[in-house]
Amino acid sequence: MREMEIKDGSYEEYAQVAIKLHYEKDERERNLLVDSIKDKEIRRVLDIGCGAGQDMLPFIEKKDAFCVGIDVGEELGRIGNSLADKTGFRERIVFTRSMGEDLPFADESFDVVLCRIAITLMNNQKAIAEVSRILRPGGVFLLKTHSPQFYFGMIKRRFSSLSPRQLAYPIISLAGGTFQLVTGKYPAIEFWKGREVFQTKGTLERELRKHSMEIRRLMPDSNSEAPSYYIVKN
Template sequence: MDNSRKMVVPLPESDLNKKEQVAGMFDRIAGKYDFLNHLLSLGIDKGWRKKAIRSIEPIQPKQILDVATGTGDFAIACLAISPDKVTGVDISEGMLAVGRTKMKEKQLEDKISLMYGDSEQLPFEDNSFDAITCAYGVRNFENLEKGLSQMQRVLRSGGRLAILEFSHPKKFPFRQLYKFYFRYILPTIGKAVSKDATAYTYLPQSVAAFPEGQDFLKILTKCGFKQVKARPLTFGITTLYTAEK
């Protein structure tokens, strides 16, 4: 396990490993996840996803892998650039069940396939995908470098990676407002709606522990990616990381 960073888990007293705790946490909140996701981000998350998808559009990817796909919102958004197939993987069966229902209702089952998949052991051949996306999932990896290395392995040469992850605004007053919102408002609303006390307390803790900006770019480079870039969005609330193989 990578011990160079503090390991933040949803349930510090639990004997389960981080992967098991994260899967269980998302299983518990799956039914409310989409509603909370858009509510707590004030709907801005849709714009962030569009920017991420635009970053992979120039290579016209036909096979896209969405890691930590959750209920499949990012996978659906990827259809805007006309891939042949989007494959979404996640370790939470609860989130996948919600996502599969969504695909069925939207009649997208021929375009999007959702399946159980562990980022540290992706069940695909080398060079299988033209592009890989991941929204707000990498900070939940138990071993960040192992997960990123697996993503690099299944991406074809010349393929593109787009990762969205929360980050910290640097300028006044956005930094102060963000800290207050993340520490007090978000956990209160999250707990009230999801009825889960841990998920939205873990979220700001996991963001605080994540190696953002240049630190994350160094890790991407170490894992074999090239042309690594970080683009802060909305005053730095989130960051779009892009890379190539």
């Protein structure tokens, strides 16, 4: 699986790569998320960890939805606004700087929530609770995360570098995910802030049940390293 890395704190570079990859997809791939819920009325969409906002564009194109993107990187909103201007959707999309663990929105105010990998960098228990709070009953949560296999694969891919720093990152991520798997608690110490933590389907289902949500199916873009889930709030 291809790794998208942020080098030297360059969120702008990361966002530009994400936009490039989005437009390299064929039409079916670009519309995969919105087409998965074509049977529902979609008025408001939230993307947590939105990057440049490219994943929200099909919801505007096909559903005329109003979209909100949040991210911790201030520069990503600027890039997102530029992309929205280029596509002519500036009136249907807004960006705000916020954290997924503390969403600045009213209860039951969104029909769809997207979170594509970003949850690995959050306190996932708090983030899931917040998604449930702001999602309307019957609303859909399209979540893509990293499994343990992703980090084992990262170790394998990076082993030839013989760089302790390169190898330490996936090992630390595995340690954090294992702690949550065994204890049922997110590793809350400051050391883990901003570091990735994996989730298994079992740990995810456990958290979702606490907040009246359930996995209905795997999405077509799911794979062993980055499972992708169609989740519904009951």
